[in-house]
Amino acid sequence: MTRQFDLIAFDWDGTLFDSTRIITRCIQDAVRDVGGTVPSERDAAYVIGMGLMQALAHAAPDVPPERHAQLGERYRVHYTAHQHDITLFDGVLPLLADLKARHHWLAVATGKSRRGLDEALRDVQLRGVFDGSRTADETAGKPHPRMLHELMREFGVEPGRTLMIGDTTHDLQMALNAGCASVGVSYGAHEPDAFHALQPRFVAHSVAELHRWLLESA
Numbered sequence: 001m002t003r004q005f006d007l008i009a010f011d012w013d014g015t016l017f018d019s020t021r022i023i024t025r026c027i028q029d030a031v032r033d034v035g036g037t038v039p040s041e042r043d044a045a046y047v048i049g050m051g052l053m054q055a056l057a058h059a060a061p062d063v064p065p066e067r068h069a070q071l072g073e074r075y076r077v078h079y080t081a082h083q084h085d086i087t088l089f090d091g092v093l094p095l096l097a098d099l100k101a102r103h104h105w106l107a108v109a110t111g112k113s114r115r116g117l118d119e120a121l122r123d124v125q126l127r128g129v130f131d132g133s134r135t136a137d138e139t140a141g142k143p144h145p146r147m148l149h150e151l152m153r154e155f156g157v158e159p160g161r162t163l164m165i166g167d168t169t170h171d172l173q174m175a176l177n178a179g180c181a182s183v184g185v186s187y188g189a190h191e192p193d194a195f196h197a198l199q200p201r202f203v204a205h206s207v208a209e210l211h212r213w214l215l216e217s218a
Helices: 020-033 041-046 052-059 065-085 092-101 114-121 146-155 169-178 207-217
Strands: 007-010 105-110 132-135 162-166 181-185 202-204
Touching: 007 146, 020 041, 020 052, 020 065, 041 052, 052 065, 092 105, 092 207, 105 114, 105 146, 114 132, 132 146, 146 162, 146 169, 162 169, 169 181, 181 207, 202 207
Parallel strands: 007 105, 007 162, 105 132, 162 181, 181 202
Antiparallel strands: none
16 A cells, blocks of 8 residues: 555654543642642643643643742652553554554654653663654644654655644644644543544544554555
8 A cells, every 4th residue: 555654753642651641630739739729630631742831831820930840840740650650552562563564754742851751762662663753842842843843854754744643632733733644542631522623634532443544544
């Protein structure tokens, strides 16, 4: 089958990594620690995918800017305590292996920090799987398209040959801003009702469904 995309970029949390619930709880706990109004689960989940400080400021609008550094530190304390409880979604490794076998470039475009992503990628099962990555702290937070622009330049791939896969409207908006195609997944942080306005090629409701679509259509 003719390959439609040369570069496939994945969001991390909520798309490949089953981390939405823990991140949501860590955001709530961090806001509670600094005395802010604790966001609902829905509001805390909404900011997943943004850069950390952008996300925390959005989730806790009543926390003054001078306390944002403390807010970020409390989030990191809570996340570090739980990070080893988080795993890849079932089926992610076979999906990635099949895409590698078809010689797609595979990349990560994430709101995580470079340090946080590098820690996750140290897993022996992920060594050598991804050809490139960009994080919010070294480029720009989603939905700004800079992550995808840099990845496309790195691999010499045009927007029309690039696919972004993510679980949030931030991911799909970033793809739209970069002129790339996108696929949404409904099992992460955002409800898929808002996806359709952002023109994804497909919305997958499980990793298995995503796997099938990619083999047939990517």
